Amino acid sequence: MSHRPAAETRATFARFVQITTRWMDNDVYAHVNNVVYYSFFDTAVNQYLIESGCLDIQTGTQIGLVVETSCRYFSPIAFPDRVAAGIRVAHLGTSSVRYEVGLFRNDEEIASAQGHFVHVYVDRASNRPAPLSEALRNALAPLMRPAPVS
Amino acid sequence: MSHRPAAETRATFARFVQITTRWMDNDVYAHVNNVVYYSFFDTAVNQYLIESGCLDIQTGTQIGLVVETSCRYFSPIAFPDRVAAGIRVAHLGTSSVRYEVGLFRNDEEIASAQGHFVHVYVDRASNRPAPLSEALRNALAPLMRPAPVS
Amino acid sequence: MSHRPAAETRATFARFVQITTRWMDNDVYAHVNNVVYYSFFDTAVNQYLIESGCLDIQTGTQIGLVVETSCRYFSPIAFPDRVAAGIRVAHLGTSSVRYEVGLFRNDEEIASAQGHFVHVYVDRASNRPAPLSEALRNALAPLMRPAPVS
């Protein structure tokens, strides 16, 4: 825990997705439960992909499977706070993408939590890794950011 | 099922709370799962109460316990749709409130789903029903609507 | 609220599905949130259908869409309680089924909550109501119970 990275600012993220919290997000300690933060990650990335036109959850031939995720929690978020989820791409592989996500409470500039998740793209029928489509690479290009020095 | 009430319009609700959908709200049929609609009900009513200053979830002496809920589903909502949750009060009892909620997909005028839930207010320490506080009655007055003729 | 039906006993239900509660089911009042009860309903009915071999969520041509649900809450359930979800069929229509569900906390004999939900079965491709399949009717026959007099 000695090398715990510091919370980042909004400026290190490329796009933001607005998310509203829900009554049942709060757990018994009256803060958004740690699990729910991952649904914000999932939502931010997939919403960006759907709105970019490169993810069709019903008929697309390529889908992203999540192979690893992590999150660090700096300060609490609680319903009815709003959340701005900042996203960036830290690494683009042949068939995988490392997304990094920061969660900002209401209008705050410093992240309440941040983490990452890695998508491996597979052919939907065979379930085998497949090279990222041209459309997906184009959609992700504006999200590319060098990882901040930690 | 022959007397199923028709979907209502936005005009029959008194206030609206904006809610964003999440990736994991979609179930295997690619629509928001029926369970999640109730979290929209809960969120809409409690957010109104918190923002009205009459519900303090940490220190309030009176809390609302849910004793019954129902929902009718007319047409699907799916992530990444936005939801406007319309609320009204159909009945104010001594210690209970019947809320009615309509869920509107994106900018649609006709409800995708509507339902109700009944809160019984209790004293937090004793867990016994308690008359609605003056502050709560004042907050709920602008939500009062006669139930539409069905 | 004057004609609120009484909580039923296990004897009025035909089959039981065992469900474990989760930390995040508890809301800020330290009880399972009212929304989560509906996920127990959904789970109980669909698990019975899958285990009976008459629901294939990936390739089945007929799926059940939920058109209405309701729940009455009698006494709290809280993590880490276990839940036994009792199910019965109260009405079998041409293309619809009315399920009734009772939720029993740990080894209790009296329901903590009970409710219903109505499935309309549709052809997956056309989304049009379709007569219940022979396999489904056979699976549901052992669940048929007359509704208790209320």
Place this chain on the structure above:
Amino acid sequence: MSHRPAAETRATFARFVQITTRWMDNDVYAHVNNVVYYSFFDTAVNQYLIESGCLDIQTGTQIGLVVETSCRYFSPIAFPDRVAAGIRVAHLGTSSVRYEVGLFRNDEEIASAQGHFVHVYVDRASNRPAPLSEALRNALAPLMRPAPVS
């Protein structure tokens, strides 16, 4: 991604908590959504603590706040699978605990997913880190395992 640790077996975990999956855990790809795995982590650890008598979520003066979590996903779990969540303690600090969790599908011996989370224990009133209580240290002692060589 080249140094991805292999999935572990049940033998590397100290205690197991049985968890049932739910219909709505499955996402649009018909597998348990990646977010839900963290609710299994949370449930396994907190259930062990509650049953050990060292966590009282209503009145305890010390609570565990989650400061970081991670998960690696090896193979899918899907409703209606059962999950056995294996837990162990990899590190006990002055006021923090690093838990490691493996999720085993049905009767499988190889983990479908594994991860960790770090609790920092704080005094409930002041929200300041507090040394782990004697009761908690005693409850955690049987969970201690050296981390497997990776």
